[in-house]
Amino acid sequence: MIFLTFLLACAAAAATGIIFQPGAWYDALRKPGFTPPRWAFPVAWTLLYILMAWAGARLAVLPxxxxxxxxxxxxxxxxxxxxxxxxxxxxxxxxxxxxxxxxLVVAVMMVMAFRLDLWTGLMLLPYLAWLSVASALNFSIWRMNPGAGQ
Known part of the structure; x- marks a missing residue:
């Protein structure tokens, strides 16, 4: 039941991806060569949300x-x-x-999780790795498309 509660929170976050899809605006932007293929995003996020929910459920029972x-x-x-x-x-x-x-929040959370439970910390590593790619992608798109968004 605890896992499902965390999974529900992750599903709410995932729902924003359904409501606010990339669309024509995003398609028209210049993107760096390391941009993952479009199919990789829902696959990665599905796995990451499951790991986040599992990590949250493990944390919830730890003193x-x-x-x-x-x-x-x-x-x-x-x-x-x-x-x-x-x-x-x-x-x-x-x-x-x-x-x-x-x-930053995920990095601090991961370090603190490692101190409480090795497996929970390990579950958060892929999330931080994907956020690193996503941050570099956000930054690159922002720099490559001046005037396309503030």
Whole structure:
């Protein structure tokens, strides 16, 4: 039941990707050569959301995990916010600020999770890796398309 609660939070974040799809605006932007193919995004995010929910459920039963769980809540809120900012409002600069803060929160959360439970920390590693790629992609698109979004 705890896992399903965390999975529900992840599903809410994922729903923003359905509501605010990349669309014609994104397709028209110049993108760097390391841009993953479009099919990779839903596959990666599905796996990452399952790992995030599993990590959250593991953290929820560990003594002393209050601060890490607070960070889990902050990261899912920031994760949910990025898509409407970038794809909905076309605010690439603000999207960069959101994803940079998200990366920092996830990095701190992961370090703290490792201190509590090795497996939970390991579950968060792919998320931080994907966020690193996504941050570089956000930054590159923002720089390559001046005037296409603030």
């Amino acid at each position: 002393g995990s209050g601060m890490v769980l607070a960070l889990w809540g902050a990261q899912i809120a920031l994760n949910t916010l990025w898509t409407p900012v970038f794809f909905g409002a076309h605010r690439m600069g603000l999207g960069m600020a959101v994803i940079a803060l998200l990366w």
